[in-house]
Amino acid sequence: MLYHEKINQLLGITESYKAPEKMFQLLMDDSSRENLFQEFLAIESDLSYEWFQNYFESEHADRKVKKQDYTPTSVSILGAMIIGESNQYFEPAAGIGGMAIQAWNTQKDRFFILEELSDRSLPFLLFNMAIRGVNGIVRHGDSLKQEFSEEYRLINNGQFSLIERKLI
Numbered sequence: 001m002l003y004h005e006k007i008n009q010l011l012g013i014t015e016s017y018k019a020p021e022k023m024f025q026l027l028m029d030d031s032s033r034e035n036l037f038q039e040f041l042a043i044e045s046d047l048s049y050e051w052f053q054n055y056f057e058s059e060h061a062d063r064k065v066k067k068q069d070y071t072p073t074s075v076s077i078l079g080a081m082i083i084g085e086s087n088q089y090f091e092p093a094a095g096i097g098g099m100a101i102q103a104w105n106t107q108k109d110r111f112f113i114l115e116e117l118s119d120r121s122l123p124f125l126l127f128n129m130a131i132r133g134v135n136g137i138v139r140h141g142d143s144l145k146q147e148f149s150e151e152y153r154l155i156n157n158g159q160f161s162l163i164e165r166k167l168i
Helices: 003-009 016-027 029-041 053-059 073-083 096-104 121-132
Strands: 088-091 113-117 134-140 145-154 161-167
Touching: 003 016, 003 029, 003 053, 016 029, 016 121, 029 121, 073 096, 088 096, 096 113, 096 121, 113 121, 121 134, 121 145, 121 161
Parallel strands: 088 113, 113 134
Antiparallel strands: 134 145, 145 161
């Protein structure tokens, strides 16, 4: 399990409120992204679970106003089992990717289409998908209104995913 202090250290920050911006900056640079992934994997190599749940929920989730909360892992596992095998996986309001990770655990080669509104959640979602080498698209914006400002194409490069950013 990764702890708050270790995550902050790996991101090179002293206060967790800086995490989303710093993570996004590192993810958008190919060399920095690969180095970041290698540093995280040296600490925790189990990709079967979502590493940031406690960190994000306690430090970044807006539970009061936006009612941001986590889907319990057991529910995510059950959902992945119910969905079963398919060529694609779609999730609006993907958060930081806990449910998508469970779907990835059951079938790693499917194409993921994920949507997320939160500026704080987006870097964690991109991290979680790219470190797992997912092929897919992450849209940043409002799933209900179908209004998106950015789209990120994730392309497996053999180990991780490249991230291509496109403004919409």
